[in-house]
Amino acid sequence: MPEATPAGRPVDCDVLVVGYGPVGQTLTILLAQCGYRVTVLERKAEPYPRPRAVHYDDEIARVFAAAGIGDQVAAISMPSGEYDWQNADGRTLLHFDWGAAGLSGWPASNMFAQPRLEAVLAARAESFPTVRVRRGWQAAGLTEHDDRVEVTATGLDGGSEVIAARYVVGCDGANSFVREWLGTGLTDLGFFYDWLILDVVPHDQEREWKPFNLQICDPVRPTTVVSGGPGRRRWEFMRLPHETIEQLNNEETAWRLLARWELTPDNADLERHTVYTFQARWADAWRRGRVVIAGDAAHLMPPFAGQGMCSGIRDCANLAWRLDLVLSGRAGDALLDTYTSERSAHIQNAIGMSVELGNVICLTDPAAVAARDEVMLKAEGRPEVALPPIPPPVLGPGVLSVTADGAPFGVAGQLSPQGLVRSAAGTTGLFDQVTGTGFVLLGRGESIKNIDESARASLAELGAHVVRLLPADAEVADVAEAADGTEAVADVDGRYQQWLDAVGYEAVVIRPDFYVFGGATSAAEVPALLGELFGQLGLVTTTAS
Ligand SMILES: Cc1cc2nc3c(=O)[nH]c(=O)nc-3n(C[C@H](O)[C@H](O)[C@H](O)COP(=O)(O)OP(=O)(O)OC[C@H]3O[C@@H](n4cnc5c(N)ncnc54)[C@H](O)[C@@H]3O)c2cc1C
Numbered sequence: 001m002p003e004a005t006p007a008g009r010p011v012d013c014d015v016l017v018v019g020y021g022p023v024g025q026t027l028t029i030l031l032a033q034c035g036y037r038v039t040v041l042e043r044k045a046e047p048y049p050r051p052r053a054v055h056y057d058d059e060i061a062r063v064f065a066a067a068g069i070g071d072q073v074a075a076i077s078m079p080s081g082e083y084d085w086q087n088a089d090g091r092t093l094l095h096f097d098w099g100a101a102g103l104s105g106w107p108a109s110n111m112f113a114q115p116r117l118e119a120v121l122a123a124r125a126e127s128f129p130t131v132r133v134r135r136g137w138q139a140a141g142l143t144e145h146d147d148r149v150e151v152t153a154t155g156l157d158g159g160s161e162v163i164a165a166r167y168v169v170g171c172d173g174a175n176s177f178v179r180e181w182l183g184t185g186l187t188d189l190g191f192f193y194d195w196l197i198l199d200v201v202p203h204d205q206e207r208e209w210k211p212f213n214l215q216i217c218d219p220v221r222p223t224t225v226v227s228g229g230p231g232r233r234r235w236e237f238m239r240l241p242h243e244t245i246e247q248l249n250n251e252e253t254a255w256r257l258l259a260r261w262e263l264t265p266d267n268a269d270l271e272r273h274t275v276y277t278f279q280a281r282w283a284d285a286w287r288r289g290r291v292v293i294a295g296d297a298a299h300l301m302p303p304f305a306g307q308g309m310c311s312g313i314r315d316c317a318n319l320a321w322r323l324d325l326v327l328s329g330r331a332g333d334a335l336l337d338t339y340t341s342e343r344s345a346h347i348q349n350a351i352g353m354s355v356e357l358g359n360v361i362c363l364t365d366p367a368a369v370a371a372r373d374e375v376m377l378k379a380e381g382r383p384e385v386a387l388p389p390i391p392p393p394v395l396g397p398g399v400l401s402v403t404a405d406g407a408p409f410g411v412a413g414q415l416s417p418q419g420l421v422r423s424a425a426g427t428t429g430l431f432d433q434v435t436g437t438g439f440v441l442l443g444r445g446e447s448i449k450n451i452d453e454s455a456r457a458s459l460a461e462l463g464a465h466v467v468r469l470l471p472a473d474a475e476v477a478d479v480a481e482a483a484d485g486t487e488a489v490a491d492v493d494g495r496y497q498q499w500l501d502a503v504g505y506e507a508v509v510i511r512p513d514f515y516v517f518g519g520a521t522s523a524a525e526v527p528a529l530l531g532e533l534f535g536q537l538g539l540v541t542t543t544a545s
Contacts, residue, residue: 009164011148013039013132014327016165018139018151018178022053022114023295023312024171025121029067030320032128036327039163040131041153043138047122050272051113051199054228055080055306058102059415060313061110062514065430066437069124070106076116078230080109084211084381085361087373088218095381104514105418105430111213111227114309137161142168142181142291149290167323169292171312176297182288188281191302191355193362194239195224195278196248199271200263201232209233217372219364225261232271235261236303238362239275249275278302280355282347286315286340290333294319299347304357307350317513318343318395321438325537330461332538338398342413345396353390360387399511399536401518401529411503412518416510419495424476428492435487439464441530443507444500447523448486455530456484458539469496509533 015031017024020042028038056077064073085094102108125131134153140160141152149168154160170178209227216223224236237257239248247253254273255265282299286292295312319339325331363369379386395413403409421435422428439462441448448466451459459466468488470476476490491497500508505519507526517533520526533539 009147011164011166013037013163013165014167015039015323016041016139016149016151016163016168018168018170019172019176019295019297020122020133020135021048021171021173021295021312022118022121022309023297023316024169025118025125026063026067026313027169027171027294027316027320028125028131028133029069029121029128030316031323032125032131033068034320034324034328035130036324037130038128038132039165040125040133041137041139041151041163042133042135043156045136045156047115047118049115050274051115051228051232051234053114053117053303053306053309054111054226054234056110056112056310056313057306058104058106058108059514060310061106062104062418062432063313063317065106066317066432066512067121067124069120070433072120072124073112073117074106074110076120076229077110077112078227079107080111080213080227082211083109083213083215083226085215085217085376087377088216088220088369091373091377092381093217093373093376094215094383094386096383103415103417105420109306112229113232116229139168139170139172139177142178144289144291166327167290167292169294169319170297171293171295173296174300176293178291179283179293179297182283182285182291182293184283184285184288186281186283188279189351189355191278191280191358193278193302193358194245194248194275196237196239196254196257196273196275198235198237198254198258198273199228199232200235200258201269201271202263203267203269205231215361217361217363217369219366219369221257222361222364224361240364245275249273278358280351280358282344282351284344286343287336292319292336292339298343299351301347301351301354302358303354304361305350305354307354311347311350314346314513315339315343318515321512325462325539330537330540332540334538335399342395342398342400346393349391349393356388356390395515399517399533401509401532409518410505411516414516416508416514416516417495417499418514419499420492421489421496422476422492423487423489426477431489434489435465435467438462438512440510441466441507441526442469442496442510443467443520443523443526444469444497445506445523447506447520447526450523451484451526451530455527455534458530458534460485461539462537469500471497 014036017040081099083096098109136156137153140154143150213226222238228234279300294315376386400412401409423434466486470490474490508519509517520529
């Protein structure tokens, strides 16, 4: 593992992460898993004890699994199941059923308490001997050099220190110091609503909440009533134009509003009350030289789709493999350029969706409310009919296979599915658990049989899994352990065959963040696909080919 920069000057760590919220924690784990030395500065001496995010999706569950904590996170979460929107009369405007597994193979929608998640993430991050977490230390100054960045850290005890790192990632939240240093502009959609957030632990833990998650689209008081993870409930009440924050944000108001659900200080604990201003904005640049930002430091959105933290975790998955290739010298640092372009387009989709939902939920004008209810009631609760069409989230321009006119080829830039597979050893499970994570070349039939030595060497350099996909009933052992390093798996639930049929690929390259780099419609196209991948990565092959 490198101890110094390529110029030979010593550094204290490979990556300095500023901020130890869920985003900084996840990035720390993903980098430490690759063997890098990560130092974290967190200005608070103690973890933030109050819940914020309560929902994450199947894609994020897959990232947590890749971070080695899939089961631990599942143990502090619960599938969210149904989510209904009702109008003022209690009639169903929208009905979502999120009980099943999502595209990524994990439950589509999960409820949790953020402090519990952060405890799981911290325990995992701090289990690596190369990770140093310095709580009570704040990043206060930053100087970039050709080969490193020096960060001045100030301690709560009045101490001060300079830490040298090859890269710095600001995961330092909405008021990011690192973003300020980048000097980037912000695009702000001008969406500002204040909401009172109440986190409640009802004493009666057997009480049934039906629907389990509910949005009350009542112009008199738009209200959210959802799970806060095992044992907890979350209420959110919109501030009305005639109210002040002070009138809303106090215990008396909290209990008055909760009385509708027959909750009182005698039968429930109010963990906290606070008012958040929901906003929709993103930084225009997420990187300058050796300094990068991720998570709330780079973007903010209203929580109506439960995607704020999720988006930050996606940033980590996108950034970690790039930093790995750059820090190990397998790719030049131009690879970091497309982090912003890919993630920014994706985040704008998430922000757009959250704002769309917010615009529907936050309505107070009676005429607009009547028009909304009419449309939604006619659609009989079907979101695909009632809501404006939202384009699927796709990465912006970046490390993606493109057509001659520069457009993504096929489903390049979209999230890949994860199905159940069976290995030669007879292990059945989700693909990542059976095969491992990282770059994947997955092909069916004979499509990946004739890869030449040089391409194999480059795939090995990337640590890629080259996997032959077999039908569900195939004898995997017969074709596995090929001398050329190809693995084989049976497509137990047929998910990959169905997907490849639908997108018209015979082979596909999936990136470590689970997004599709590109596909080949025949075996003959596979060499060109791989050549495009290595070229776009700027892969520096160090092994003999
Ligand atoms: C009411 C509410 C509901 C939400 N619901 C959801 C949801 O259901 N699903 C979802 O995905 N998201 C949700 N979110 C959003 C989610 O909570 C945030 O997106 C997430 O916490 C961001 O994580 P982060 O690590 O980027 O930033 P943070 O969690 O804010 O962490 C940043 C850390 O950086 C530290 N720091 C700041 N400056 C410095 C410095 N100079 N030096 C050192 N340390 C520093 C801070 O102390 C902090 O610990 C919700 C948010 C709110 C407010």
